[in-house]
Amino acid sequence: MTRQMTGAKMVVQALKDQGVDTVFGYPGGAVLPIYDEIFQQNEIQHVLVRHEQGAVHAAEGYARSTGKPGVVLVTSGPGATNAVTGLTDALLDSIPLVVLTGQVPTFMIGTDGFQEADTVGITRPCTKHNWLVKDTEKLAETIHQAFHVAVTGRPGPTLVDIPKDVQFAQGSYVTPQKSRTDNYQPQMKGDIADITALVEMIEAAERPVFYTGGGVINSGPGASQLLRELVEATGFPITSTLMGLGAYPATGEKWIGMLGMHGLYEANMAMHDCDLMINIGARFDDRITGRIDAFSPGSKKAHIDIDPSSINKVVRVDVPIVGDVGHVLEDLLRIWKSRGRKTNTDALKTWWTQINAWRDVKCLTYTNSDTIIKPQYAVERLEALTRGKDRYVTTEVGQHQMWAAQFMDFNEPGRWMTSGGLGTMGYGLPASVGVQQAHPDALVINVAGDASWLMNMQEMGTAVQFRLPIKQFILNNERLGMVRQWQQLLHGERYSHSWSDSLPDFVKLAEAFGCKGRVVSNPSELDDAIEEMMAYDGPFILDVLVEKHENCFPMIPSGEPHNSMLLGEVEATDAIRGKGATLV
Template structure:
């Protein structure tokens, strides 16, 4: 069906036809025609953020927590350039978002017009694909193609740059069709010969391990269920990247915890000593591999990924399988069951015995003594008091992010939103807004550090305006915690600009926005303070004053292998500082 309408109306109609319910944005001159059309309809809700970076992160949070694409709308020039950080964040973490940017009229492009920027050129390296639409007749098909590209194959961000005269002009609207998307059809079925090799290796393996990433979650709930079935049926252990938490339940019998730079001792040791490593939907990023020459040195390496460019990019795969995780796991299970559900049970028992020995190292142990709250204790209590809620967690970036991954348990996918690849400070607060919009009746908590949180603190205005009861749980050590830790470990304790001498009173700041502020600096009062936060029906800033110089362990130092970790406790379990950290 085709109809004549303005370009601005085409944008809104295409969003409706794509099932979009929420758009995060900030108006400006180059997108006013689109905003005028938004004003004249009620099907799509627009959320006014306070900064364009926040619009992108909110769209990311919405997408990550729902499995549906997020949508953002920004103006030309600074509106588009402010979106670059969020676009790059979404690209590295494979988050499907569609960003519309306004542009100066086509006849002014290249003339250094007011608020003009080469948005397509600037965003080409940080999007999966982008378009500059110069003709109104091409607008609807471009939008439908953008949704297809963003959500197919390895998901990612796309951008559509729409000049202002294209928004004003009349053109032909076409409903969603497959005519413009047929050329982009990523491979979803894995090669059966390679899948058979994987099953054969799994049958013979003495020390197998599943290593999973965000690609499992991106594939959908069915893929997560197939993963759980395969892991539990084979009895093999499983670990995960930061982005993959929740694909396999934290209370599952095969779970070893997160691996990598701040991963658990048993997970990293198992990765180093395994003889079969099955990578499912992860990209071998440097926070996982450490030094590549010493990464899982004696294992047969399987890599399952829908993105063919990820195969052999970092680590050579002995058994490469290109395909959608869900389809591949379905075929792996079929072949494995048809061949008699075989595993090397005797060797597997010995493997698990070794893993249990590693677990006795109790790598996350700490001591909560005295009147100062340990950050680990704060998150342990947050977990205990919220684990039975319908809960979603976002984080900022830094020590608190790693402690959250270590001490909070995720038994389902789409419950954990964090910035992995780009490590974007300022991500968590706007992401929590996107999550809360998607799940209005759920408990949404952003675990933050005070430094990260201040980067997008202005979004308290968004939370108040739209009555979003997001909880900001700030572990306040008055330091750039991870920067300070690295300066202690690697730079001779020269703490160059890793603290602030002018932090705000977070309780007064909350009250200034019309929210609730809570401060706690006493471990004996922490439970009551957390309960007060949970019971308040509105946005909360929780200022949790914690130990200023606590380090996040375990930690794989730069250039070290997985079996060379800095541990935060000695053999007796007594907490010690970085200078006395044990290298194992």
């Protein structure tokens, strides 16, 4: 029995059948029929953003904090093009999204109609897959396929472009169960022979390290549990990328901190000197590897990844395992246990002695001040005063993002939302909106920089309208801090356009949006300001005036290997030369 309904009704029905409770969107001419259907129901809440880019980042925040796909509804033309940055961000960070765009009626496609854009053409390289639906009969099935593709395998954004006449026309509705999804079924189980080969390497390894990434979190909470079990059972040290923070608890004994360009000394040294690197759901990003030809020269490398194209893309590995992290770890643990839970304990003890010596370098040390707030101190206090709470953290992009990653502890997956691959300034505020919408009672903090925050500040209006008590923690140095840092290290201290002139008064801005703000510049008042921010029943902007010229260390300069880290200001002078200077 098929049910006849209009395309617009079909969209809402399909979302309901997919278990969607929230849609982030912005109406416009080409999606009016769908908005008319949304108006006539109560099951799906629509969150009206202030800009379509904000809708996509909010959906990303929703997706990353819930594990469910985020859903976006925007209109044709500018609605769709404004979504492009968010789509690219979600593609690079493997975030499942389903984006529905309106389109001019089918008979007008190709005529340069009002608000017409070639949406599937524009978004083809920035979605995992996309569809233009020209026939209402195919609409429901296409939306179900979009959900299937977004969450299956390596997650990513999908887009369905729906012309207005398709929304008005009648067609038969198909349920998710009856929709064809067999054409996309990526491999989930890893090859047992390869997993056994990795077990043998684990048993013999003298200086092993787990290098984990966002793939562990994307694989679901079960994968994080299995990872914890594996780490505790083997006693191997574990580091993680920016994307993978929280999969293994930062308070865990085997945790050696984040790795990469601004990662911890002990983590990067362990990566450089290890004899077995076990990459679980990470992709050898250039922020991680530094100079490729000097990347961990003495190690055998294993790589567990659900995406075959990630394997051998950047770094050749000795044991590639294509499969879902959760499935592979389950098999790995089972095989390792059945072979007698062996590790090279004597060598491991020596390895840990070495790692602890690196830890003693205390690479995150900074010079504090009692007259001016150091940004590191601000993040440290934020961590201290919010630890143990039901807390979610989002960030913008830049120095503050790295300090948040360095100084905050993430003990559960899905508690840390940041733009890793694309590095999208303006991500954090809308992402915090999406997280708070999904977790109304949680403490949601966006650690921001002044410049990034301005890029999507209009979303404060969304937060106020929907009573989302997001906390905006702005480390205000009146600079584009990371750009300024690179200009200092790389461009002869010529600070070309890297300061924020004419910044708004953030307290007045908060009041203008109908929420509350406070400015703090004295270190002794910082704790009180953070307490006030948390206690306030509503959105809050805390403008933390920090040291203007603080640099983010440790740092692996571009074009250098892991063991050439800069630990502080003295070493940083004239550190990036030659070929490294052309890298980003």
